[in-house]
Amino acid sequence: MSADFATLLVDERDDRIVVTLNRPEARNAISGQMIDELHEVCAELERRPKLLLLTGHDRVFAGGADIAELLQRGSTEALQGINSRLFERVRRLPMPTLAAVDGWALGGGAELAYACDLRIAGPDAIFGNPEPGLGILAAAGACWRLPALVGESIAKQVLLAGRNLNADAALAAGLVMHVFPADTLLDEAHALLDRMARSSATALRLTKLVVDSPGAHPVADDLAQAVLFEGQDKKERMTRFLEKRTSQ
Structure with a gap:
């Protein structure tokens, strides 16, 4: 993989790859460049399967997709499924994937977390899909992944009524498996991966x-x-x- 990613920090280890979304100037919003770089990570994990840990820089997971880029997209780009194709690729990676979420995970950021096999959260985690307020829908998997994860009623509260799920609500809904203090979140994430790595x-x-x-x-x-x-x-x-x- 490239050592010169502009939007990601990548730490490759023997049994896992740790990817930190890193656009602090934009709350780690998911841009086209980040999509391309995440595809490169996926290609490596398909070639040499390892566990994947996804997190965000500076206690924000991802504040959504890049709105300035979305504004310029039309029907042609929508049909290309720019975000949804990546998130489905993440979903289909050979080995388990874990999202460690603290702070905002909104819009495309939430959908990226939904695409992972497992999620843990810090106390300030917020999951939400405010896309209808911007005149669009959550079209990168939330409309069908979220009901499967938390049930139709809660999914509709998020997708239609604009409800945000804080860490406690996400835990109660089964969206995350644990809530940990922010300063131990990554340590706990690695402990969980360590446990999985001991399996076949x-x-x-x-x-x-x-x-x-x-x-x-x-x-x-x-x-x-x-x-x-x-x-x-x-x-x-x-x-x-x-x-x-x-x-x-």
Whole structure:
């Protein structure tokens, strides 16, 4: 990946990539350049699958899409799905993705967080989709991802009535799995990734594929399990478990 990203700070480690949205002059608003750079990150994660941690610089996740750019877009750009194609790519990354959200996650910023597999929050996190107030809709996944995440009623409160979900409301709705103090949020995010990294990478990848498959999928379950049952990783892990239990 490029070491010269203009809108992202990227920390690549052995088992994960940490991406910090970094446009402090615009509350980390998602610009076309940021979209391009995030596509580059996704390409790397598709080529060499790792866990992904997404966060925002200076206790803001992302204050929305870049409104000045949106103003110039017309129907041609809308049909290109500039934001939605990226967020769907994030959603389909091979390994689990985690958004650590503090401060504003509005509009496209909220939709990027919704596209991640898991979310944790700091106490000042605010999720919202104010797009209708700007004469548009939340067209990068919120209209169908948010109801799946929090239920139709709460999703309509956010998407139609302009309700913002603070950290406690997001936790109660199941949008985030934990709320942590701001100064420990990233440490807790890495602790969660550490826990996932101790699992079988192949098992995580296949579990994510099956969970994300549409509709009922008993055949997909069986096929994925068949792959894992024949793997050396499964044999070694189960052998260690049995040996540990026997020695106790």
